[in-house]
Amino acid sequence: MSEATSNNRFARLLAGYFKKDWSGALLAVVILAIAIELVTDGKPFFHPSNLMTILNNSAALGVIAGGMTLVILTAGIDLSVGSVMGMIAALVGYVASYWGFPPILAILFGMALGLGIGLIHGSLVARFGMPAFIVTLAGLSIWRGTGHLTTGAQATPKLDSVFDFFGRYNPFMPLRQAFRDGSLPDWLMPLGSWVDANWVAYFRTFQMSLVIFILFFIVLGLVVKHTKLGRYIYAIGSNEQGSRQAGIDVRLYKTLAYVVCSMTAALGALMFLGRAPYAKSDYGQMWELDAIAAVVIGGTSLFGGRGSVLGTFLGVILLKLIANGLTLAQLNTFWQMVVLGMIILLAVGIDIVRQNANPEKIKQVLFAVAAASLFFASIHPIAQFVSAQLSLLEHSHSASLLAAGSNLAPTQATRLLEGDALAAVQAAASASWIYALLLGVMVVLSFLTLARPNKPTSLMAIGLLVAAGILLSLGGWPGVPVLALGLAALLGSLYTDSLFEQARQA
Amino acid sequence: MIKSFSKLAIAGAIAAGMTLSASAMTIGYVTKSATNAGWIMINQGATDAAKEEGVTLVTVGPAFQGDLSSQLEVFENLTAQGVDAIGVAPVDSSGIAPAVDAAMAAGIPVVAIDTGVSGAEVTSFVATDNYAVAVIQGQEAAKLVADGDKVFYVTGDQASSTGQERRDGFMKGFKETRPNSEILEVPTKWNSDEAQAGVEALLNSHDDVKMVVNAWDGGTMAAKAALENLGYGAGDVKLVGFDGAADAIVAMDEGWVQVDTAQMLYQMGYQGIKTAVKAAGNMVVDKRIDTGTFLVTPETSAEYKALIGM
Numbered sequence: 095m096s097e098a099t100s101n102n103r104f105a106r107l108l109a110g111y112f113k114k115d116w117s118g119a120l121l122a123v124v125i126l127a128i129a130i131e132l133v134t135d136g137k138p139f140f141h142p143s144n145l146m147t148i149l150n151n152s153a154a155l156g157v158i159a160g161g162m163t164l165v166i167l168t169a170g171i172d173l174s175v176g177s178v179m180g181m182i183a184a185l186v187g188y189v190a191s192y193w194g195f196p197p198i199l200a201i202l203f204g205m206a207l208g209l210g211i212g213l214i215h216g217s218l219v220a221r222f223g224m225p226a227f228i229v230t231l232a233g234l235s236i237w238r239g240t241g242h243l244t245t246g247a248q249a250t251p252k253l254d255s256v257f258d259f260f261g262r263y264n265p266f267m268p269l270r271q272a273f274r275d276g277s278l279p280d281w282l283m284p285l286g287s288w289v290d291a292n293w294v295a296y297f298r299t300f301q302m303s304l305v306i307f308i309l310f311f312i313v314l315g316l317v318v319k320h321t322k323l324g325r326y327i328y329a330i331g332s333n334e335q336g337s338r339q340a341g342i343d344v345r346l347y348k349t350l351a352y353v354v355c356s357m358t359a360a361l362g363a364l365m366f367l368g369r370a371p372y373a374k375s376d377y378g379q380m381w382e383l384d385a386i387a388a389v390v391i392g393g394t395s396l397f398g399g400r401g402s403v404l405g406t407f408l409g410v411i412l413l414k415l416i417a418n419g420l421t422l423a424q425l426n427t428f429w430q431m432v433v434l435g436m437i438i439l440l441a442v443g444i445d446i447v448r449q450n451a452n453p454e455k456i457k458q459v460l461f462a463v464a465a466a467s468l469f470f471a472s473i474h475p476i477a478q479f480v481s482a483q484l485s486l487l488e489h490s491h492s493a494s495l496l497a498a499g500s501n502l503a504p505t506q507a508t509r510l511l512e513g514d515a516l517a518a519v520q521a522a523a524s525a526s527w528i529y530a531l532l533l534g535v536m537v538v539l540s541f542l543t544l545a546r547p548n549k550p551t552s553l554m555a556i557g558l559l560v561a562a563g564i565l566l567s568l569g570g571w572p573g574v575p576v577l578a579l580g581l582a583a584l585l586g587s588l589y590t591d592s593l594f595e596q597a598r599q600a
Numbered sequence: 601m602i603k604s605f606s607k608l609a610i611a612g613a614i615a616a617g618m619t620l621s622a623s624a625m626t627i628g629y630v631t632k633s634a635t636n637a638g639w640i641m642i643n644q645g646a647t648d649a650a651k652e653e654g655v656t657l658v659t660v661g662p663a664f665q666g667d668l669s670s671q672l673e674v675f676e677n678l679t680a681q682g683v684d685a686i687g688v689a690p691v692d693s694s695g696i697a698p699a700v701d702a703a704m705a706a707g708i709p710v711v712a713i714d715t716g717v718s719g720a721e722v723t724s725f726v727a728t729d730n731y732a733v734a735v736i737q738g739q740e741a742a743k744l745v746a747d748g749d750k751v752f753y754v755t756g757d758q759a760s761s762t763g764q765e766r767r768d769g770f771m772k773g774f775k776e777t778r779p780n781s782e783i784l785e786v787p788t789k790w791n792s793d794e795a796q797a798g799v800e801a802l803l804n805s806h807d808d809v810k811m812v813v814n815a816w817d818g819g820t821m822a823a824k825a826a827l828e829n830l831g832y833g834a835g836d837v838k839l840v841g842f843d844g845a846a847d848a849i850v851a852m853d854e855g856w857v858q859v860d861t862a863q864m865l866y867q868m869g870y871q872g873i874k875t876a877v878k879a880a881g882n883m884v885v886d887k888r889i890d891t892g893t894f895l896v897t898p899e900t901s902a903e904y905k906a907l908i909g910m
Contacts, residue, residue, distance in 0.1 A: 144804045150829075151797040238664075247635035249847055262829040294807060298830055299800075369796070371825040372847065376635045379664055379791075417794070418801045427758050427787035 105596035112451075115393035116405030118444035122391070123412050125579065126437060130419030132575045139422055146299040152414040153261075153307035154179075154366040155381060156407065159388040160314045161358025163406045164351045166389050167331045169398025170219060170226035172352065174211075174233030175359045176381035180374075181241030182207050183363035187250035187373020197256035201364060208360025209353060211237065216349030226352075234382065241375035249372040261368020263302045270297070303365060310361070315403045327351055332399025388413055391441045412441065453594045457547035460587040464555055465540035467580030468562055471573035472533035475566075479530035482523035485509075489516065529569050536562050552587045559584065625655040627876050628678035630688040632714070633665040637845045638817070638865055639689075641908070642714065645869025646687065653877045658683065666757070666789065668695045675699045685709045685723075685880035687872045693718045693761045709879035713872035715762050723879045726872040726889040728863035730765040733893045734815075734842070737766075737861040738773020740895065741813050741840045744858055748780045749810040752802055754819035757789040766815045766842060774813075784809075788819065795822035796829075803830055811838040817845035817860070824856050844896050846910055852901055860896040862904060867891040 111117050131139045158175050165172045182204045190200040211233070218229045241247075266289055272278040273286030289297055318324035326347045329337045338344050367373055392409035394401025416437060420430045447455045488509040496502060496510070511519060536558050543551040563577050629646050633639040643659065650657035658678065662671040671691045676699055678686055686703055688710060690696035697719035700710050709723040716725050745751065753770060756763030771783070784806060786798030799812060803826065812827075814820040820841035827837055834855035841848040844862020851857045868891045875885050896904045904910075 139805075141804065144801070147800050147804050151800065242635055247640065249637060264831070267831075299804065301829070366793075369825060369829055370792075371821040371828075374635075376665070377793075414797070417797060421786060421798045421801045422805060424784060427755070430787065 102596050102599075105593045108593060109597035112448050115400060115402045115445075116408055117393070118441050118448055119392045119405050119408035119412060121444055122437060122441035123408055123415065125440075126412065126415060126419070129576070129579065130415070130423065139419060142296050143294070143299045144418070144422075146301075146304055148411065148414050148418050149304035149307060150261075150299060150301050150369070151303075151418070152410045153303035154362040154369075155384055155388070155414070156307050156410040157310050157358045157365065158355075158362040158381065159385040159406050159410050160311060160403060161355035162385045163314075163389050163392075163394055163401065163403055164318070164327055165226070165355045166386070166394055166396060167327050167398055167401055168348050168351045169331045169334070169396075170348070170351065171230060171386070171396075172215065172233075172355045173227065173230040173382045174215065174237055175355065175362075175385055176378040176383075177234045177236075177238035177241070178208065178211055178356055178359040179363045179366070179378035179381060180376060181237045181244075182360045183367055183370075183373050183377045184241045184245045184250075184375035186363065187253055187367065188245045190253060191250040191373075197254045201256075204360050204364060205357060208357040211359075212353030212356030213349065215356065216352030219352060220345040220348035238375070245375050247375050249374045252372060253367060257364070257367050259302055259368065260306065260364045261301065261303050261366070261370075263368070264297070264300060265302065265305070266297045266300060303369060306365060311403060311407045318403050323347060323350060328399055330398075384413060387438060391438060393445050409441075412437070453590050454547055457552075457587045457590050458544050460583040460590070461540075461543050461547055461551070461555060463583040464559060464580035464587075465537065465544070467576050467583070468533075468540045468559055469537045471562060471566060471576040471580075472537055474571045474573055475526045475529040475569060476534055476537075478522055479526040482519050482526070485511065485519045486523065489519075526569075529565060529571070532565060533562060547587070549588065552584055556581065556584050625653075625684040625877065625880050627655050627657050627873060627880065628675075628681075628683040628686040629657055629659045629873065629876075630671060630675050630678065630686065631659060631661040632671075632689040632691055634659075634661050636665060636818070637847065638843050641865040642689070642869035642872075645866040645871075646713075646873045647869075649870045649873035649877075653874065655684075655877055657873065662691055666691055668692045672696065672699050676702070679703045679706060679708060682706075683708065685711065685876040687711045687713050687876045688717075689713045690715045690717055692759075696720075709876065711872055711876040711879065711885075714868055715760070718761065724875050724885045724887055724889060726868060726875055726891060728868065728891050728893055730762050730863075731769040733861050733863060734766040734769025735773035736893065736895065737813070737840060737842055737859070738770040739776065740773075740859045740861070740897075741770070741811065742774050742777045744838045744840070745778065745781065745810045747778045749778075750782050750784070750806055750808055752784050752786060752799060752806075752809055752812045752823075754786045754795045754799065754812065754814040754823060755788060756815040756819075758787065760790075763790070763815060770813060770815070786819075790816060790818065792818040792822040795819040796826045799823045799826035800829060803827070809837055811840065813840040815842055817841045817843040817848040820845075820848045820857060820860070821851065824851055844894060844904060844908070846908075849896065849901055849905060849910065852896065852898060858897070862894040862896050862908075864891045864894065866908065 127140070158179060162172055162175060185207065186200050186204040189195040189203055190197055195203065215229055215233055218224045219226045269278070269286055270290050270293060273283070273290050278286045318327070326337065326342050329342060330344055330347060334344060366377060370377070388409035389401070389406050390396060390409070391412055392401065392405025392407070394405055416434050420433065443459065447459050489511045492502060492506050492509040495506065540555055540558050543555045559577050559580050563574050566574050627650060631639060631643055634643065646659070647657060660674040660678065668691045672695070675686070675688060675696065679699070679702060686708055688696065688700070690712065693716055697717055700717050700720040700722060703710050704721060712722045712725045714727050716727065753767070755767050758764060758767065774781070784802055786795060786802060788794040788798065795818070799822065803809065812823040814823055820839055823839060839857045841857050841860035843865070844860050848857055848860050852860060871889055871891055875889060879885050894904055894907070
């Protein structure tokens, strides 16, 4: 009896969780974080100082993505944010370095520029009815060009330390400094010595970037939830005609969304300057794409009216987490690009399935996760076999060209293998072929389970994963931990139907 | 947008060149970037050479750094307009090859500047040998640390030949004498935000790092900012640069940077355009012109600064 109710509560919690727009992004962040932790064994990915570094490096892009969320919620888009950020960063640095503006005035000047640019974009979109895509595409080019023109595309000298308060400044620094000088009052001494002792492990990366980033999202979340601006932006995005008839000043609130977005680009510029070596007009290239990606990964619809600020926060973290984790794992750059794309597909895929809330689809996604985990776990033996075979193929092709008497290009000549190298490749191919073949068949079978998502196929897939695990450990290949993710997904697929049933009743 | 501006610029400049003096040559110059500090020096050399030779220089570039498609477009426009010769710094060594082939077939000499073209003949290739300089960078960097010390290497774009050669050269030069040092790589696409975030990420888990070596000086400045952000001072972790950019030399004076291998950037642009003018005048030019290097250390920095007019 009590077990049934707790099951019921779990089902309701789960259903409630997946009703949130940001659930896909959170799930992707968690899955990815665990995967990176498994891959980077020994190197502290989950360590607080590393997590804070990720937040620090997300901060500037993050606030801009926050502004972008409002624009996308109105069913608009702002392609200019990267250029606006770059121009404002360059100009703020320029007036502070060459015109003798005191830092505070330079900062106000930057925010005012953001306000002005937002008014221009907003008015063109809301009053003149020009498509947002076109207006901001023009902005992308105009503001980048203006930034280069006005500053000659040159870097400024190092900026005043006031700018550090937007970035690298560490709020614990004065405490540590005072402790080291011995000027700390006695009652604070224990705290000072504790901070000093744990400086590198915990406090060094606690910087203003992440403080502003988190505060900004709390404020933005409150604004979106509890003010007229937030409610009207959702209303306009889901039904602009209806909002107008309901008496909302659509022009005003649409303009405001663009103003907020450009001002967040200005804030992002200041935050970037707080960490960067100097100010320069080529900052922020392609940031518009990263910001839009973060918003979409966070579950906000490009058609407007649906989404959340928290989702965007998670979306930014996801993007930066990938870059950080893959660098820690020392994964090849080209693989990083491939993995990034796949993770974006995963996050958005979860979101789509979540929306049509169909148990069949959900089971298919879980099967796909299991099949993908089997694929990634098997990648070592398969890759070794395939690359050895390819080397042999390339060698024999180059050798036959040579035999036919044609001249080899230098890149073709490097494909020819000498005696030792040839023997090594042949040995690698013969050592891995049986594993590669069996695992390859298992991967194909596991993808076939997608066609019929039911209980027997779940059990069969579980069997496949267990067999693959045994095979991998027999051959001494790495990758077994990755299978755990797939097994978790398959166990989940066994309970999907009953959870759905319970959630429906509840 | 930028592309259409450059079309207008080509048309305008060619018209201007024709009206000013019927005999003056028009040389097209396809640069890689108008905003990167190193490229500003190369472009300046190109402009000065054109002025000296009394030819009209039409400078065009990609819409943003690294954009092959827009560089191809401006290159093809130059060919279509019938300029006398083209100097080009390819964004992508093999991507530009078909356009280079077409220009050469149309009888327009093409001089590759800084980055070579793979898969097509060019009239001449004017550049520092990136690989050779990177070997020197690796050998000099090795002198700064003991064998077994941990080192970060900030790479350039591994899809470009410049990035590959600099990385391979560094690895060769460094490992000759420091085979037991662990080298952790920070991958970038010549982008300083990636360099900074990557160095910060690695610093957290590898506190025992002794040196950060960079494939270009944008990376050097980013690595310096990352170190500053985490409270390191000048010289705590050694920095080695590549390019001899002005800001890295300033950082060397402050004690941050220990070695920088400078390419003679200005010379690359200058000699590139000079060679293009010669080729356009049907003179014989060398297929490969090496513009040389300068090893900048705190001892030689004064001499280097005088050389580049800093």
